[in-house]
Amino acid sequence: MSNFRWNYRSILFLLSLLDILAILVFYPIKSQAELPKSDVSTVEVKKPPEAVVNQTVETSIPPLTSKKARNPERVTPVSQLLEVAPVTNKKTTNNSAEQVTSVSQLSDVKPTDWAFQALQSLVERYGVIAGYTDETFKGNRSLTRYEFAAGLNAALDRLNELIATSTTDLVKREDLDTIKKLQEQFSPELAQLRGRLDSLEMRTAKLESTQFTTTTKLVGRTQIVFSSLLAGNNVVTKTPAPRNITLQGSTSLRLNTSFNGKDSLGITLSGGNIGSLGQTRTGLLGTYEGRTADNSSITFAPNTITLGGVRYRFLATPNTQVNIYALSDGASEIGLSGPINPYFESSSATGANGISRFSRRSLVYNYGDSGPGIAILQGLGKQLQFGIAYSAPNGNNPTPNNGLFTGRYLALAQLIYYSSNKNLRLAATYVNTYSPPNTIGFSGTNFGPAVGSNLVNSTVAGVGTVANLYGLQAFYQVNSRLAINGWVSYGVHRYLGRGDANAMDWAVGLAFPDLFSEGALGGVLVGMEPKLTRLSPNVDLGAGAGQADKDTSLHVEAFYQYKIGDNIEVTPGLIWITAPDSNSSNPDSLFAWVRTVFRF
Structure with missing residues (x-):
């Protein structure tokens, strides 16, 4: 549970503080971890090292071969050992996020954007906006109700932390009222999400107890x-x-x-x-x-x-x-x-x-x-x-x-x-x-x-x-x-x-x-x-x-x-x-x- 909530903490804390709900739905905020899909099966679970099969030079031809896997049991080598990769000048995409201190650091957010002022407020007033390592925000990415519900719950934890550390002057009364209202509206989704996570944890524990080996x-x-x-x-x-x-x-x-x-x-x-x-x-x-x-x-x-x-x-x-x-x-x-x-x-x-x-x-x-x-x-x-x-x-x-x-x-x-x-x-x-x-x-x-x-x-x-x-x-x-x-x-x-x-x-x-x-x-x-x-x-x-x-x-x-x-x-x-x-x-x-x- 803790791993899952942590994936949403800084992301949807920002969302929950927006005064306008539409901003939260259509301009989601990226956390320091990749925001999962709505399917809770993507909950991060720490796994042991996978067995490496055919750990030799990778010789597949991805752009030219069939989409279907010709050898389905083949496991890609860890670290792509001795991979002979195409030479490219493109930046490597990295889903991990970095904290920004000014909205101007996000290259795809412009002053003409309708949500610019809200994002600027969250960056400069709360310091909780995070962007991708390529200095983008990717604000057009869609957000599911389950993701928003989990993020809202994480936002409450963050607010409690701010209050406990005597930083309540950073949180306005209207923000707290908005969050309380959103928490009431999404309480069914939060309850359902907790149930699904509990079920997933039980299934994971059962699989671990009956598996042949972890390695x-x-x-x-x-x-x-x-x-x-x-x-x-x-x-x-x-x-x-x-x-x-x-x-x-x-x-x-x-x-x-x-x-x-x-x-x-x-x-x-x-x-x-x-x-x-x-x-x-x-x-x-x-x-x-x-x-x-x-x-x-x-x-x-x-x-x-x-x-x-x-x-x-x-x-x-x-x-x-x-x-x-x-x-x-x-x-x-x-x-x-x-x-x-x-x-x-x-x-x-x-x-x-x-x-x-x-x-x-x-x-x-x-x-x-x-x-x-x-x-x-x-x-x-x-x-x-x-x-x-x-x-x-x-x-x-x-x-x-x-x-x-x-x-x-x-x-x-x-x-x-x-x-x-x-x-x-x-x-x-x-x-x-x-x-x-x-x-x-x-x-x-x-x-x-x-x-x-x-x-x-x-x-x-x-x-x-x-x-x-x-x-x-x-x-x-x-x-x-x-x-x-x-x-x-x-x-x-x-x-x-x-x-x-x-x-x-x-x-x-x-x-x-x-x-x-x-x-x-x-x-x-x-x-x-x-x-x-x-x-x-x-x-x-x-x-x-x-x-x-x-x-x-x-x-x-x-x-x-x-x-x-x-x-x-x-x-x-x-x-x-x-x-x-x-x-x-x-x-x-x-x-x-x-x-x-x-x-x-």
């Missing part, structure tokens, strides 16, 4: 997938692959906790039975090409609840974010791929928009696999961000050729440029990675991007492998209904003591926000999944000594995401692979995928 938010995501292979052979057996329609699903629960409002501890539990149509050499098509983005982990049995992510993020300085994770990958934690390709890849909490893994990320981001590590993001002014990450996919394994620093690792560095209005983004990425002999990660590979041809994911048995990867990515928002993104990546593989190889991929994507319906999203992408373009003559990866991929396989993908309310969306899509496994002798493959997502 943790639970975010849930469930998806159901209809899928089928419409055409294509297994590239290993050279026989037609089964064309069975499947119905599968998965669920993830994410707990986000903040301890001081500027940090975040995230824990993700997930499980499901979605199998990718393109996954491994032992899968349906015998190739990594066309690997879908929604599939469950292949290292755990279907419908097994697993710990999918453990991460802690905090601000080392106002412009420096540090992410420490026990289970994740550097590309996701540093927020590198999402900002460059926002319409095809969403946050880890909301899942991908694109159907395939390839449509989300270029080659340079896909060698990491999940594991422990650290990532650091550094803001360099308003339009640049530099990030580095170190991940060890087998860093939790104490056996030989594993561990945090003696096993498989990925070191990543990236510089991102944002235009002042965020409609253009450019990124340059470098990755150095190493895999000891005969080690297997969560993706089922020892080394490689886990998408693309079989050869680009192959290594020499008993030999460690090093790669240096280079990538350029770009995104341009043409207008509110069209965006273009693309990338090109180049990799140099070295099979230690044996020889070298080169890998490459590229893609161009078009996104159509609000296509046919507000909040909907259409997407089309064409590219070449990672392939081996060259191999040393003395190295055999399964196709013969010195044999790299001989043909070019194209990946064509299209999807349409339709929103049913804010928390349900249906996304049908197709993936067409030409010359699967970069071999033109293999017939094209075609996948159908219909994903329904429920968020809670």
Whole structure:
């Protein structure tokens, strides 16, 4: 109650002293706190720090995207950490008020205003007028009866204070008579307001007593997938692959906790039975090409609840974010791929928009696999961000050729440029990675991007492998209904003591926000999944000594995401692979995928 009344004290004390009621109704006075709306649900309640989710560079495009929230559970980072904001010369609007000593300090109040003398009297005689920090009064703002009633009650308290401090000479008899009359007229509203506030306090106390926690938010995501292979052979057996329609699903629960409002501890539990149509050499098509983005982990049995992510993020300085994770990958934690390709890849909490893994990320981001590590993001002014990450996919394994620093690792560095209005983004990425002999990660590979041809994911048995990867990515928002993104990546593989190889991929994507319906999203992408373009003559990866991929396989993908309310969306899509496994002798493959997502 005290917090609510204090919001009105200096404001409507002024109003109640006016000799003319019309002045009070049409020229309300601003207090030192923002005047609430008539709905008492806006009563100020002190809340604990909110959990911070995805506390990375803010990459939304407010002027260009749909009005509807595409990711409703996403929480804006506290302090807008490392926000790359548009450059502007406009003053920041601030609703807090400042005391004025003369009505001339209020720039929007002129001597010709009909209420000027009344306002001048309140300023100079009572000293209770407050204005906005931009030196305006905003006198045309409307006032509700509930607000006036509460302000009148606060004005009485102020009058009692003046009388008690022997300052009654400041209050004229006619002012007191006016206030008494107004108090009688508004007594029903005052009584009703007190009742509503008492009820609100009781409801608030009940919620606080039954809540799960004051600092943790639970975010849930469930998806159901209809899928089928419409055409294509297994590239290993050279026989037609089964064309069975499947119905599968998965669920993830994410707990986000903040301890001081500027940090975040995230824990993700997930499980499901979605199998990718393109996954491994032992899968349906015998190739990594066309690997879908929604599939469950292949290292755990279907419908097994697993710990999918453990991460802690905090601000080392106002412009420096540090992410420490026990289970994740550097590309996701540093927020590198999402900002460059926002319409095809969403946050880890909301899942991908694109159907395939390839449509989300270029080659340079896909060698990491999940594991422990650290990532650091550094803001360099308003339009640049530099990030580095170190991940060890087998860093939790104490056996030989594993561990945090003696096993498989990925070191990543990236510089991102944002235009002042965020409609253009450019990124340059470098990755150095190493895999000891005969080690297997969560993706089922020892080394490689886990998408693309079989050869680009192959290594020499008993030999460690090093790669240096280079990538350029770009995104341009043409207008509110069209965006273009693309990338090109180049990799140099070295099979230690044996020889070298080169890998490459590229893609161009078009996104159509609000296509046919507000909040909907259409997407089309064409590219070449990672392939081996060259191999040393003395190295055999399964196709013969010195044999790299001989043909070019194209990946064509299209999807349409339709929103049913804010928390349900249906996304049908197709993936067409030409010359699967970069071999033109293999017939094209075609996948159908219909994903329904429920968020809670």
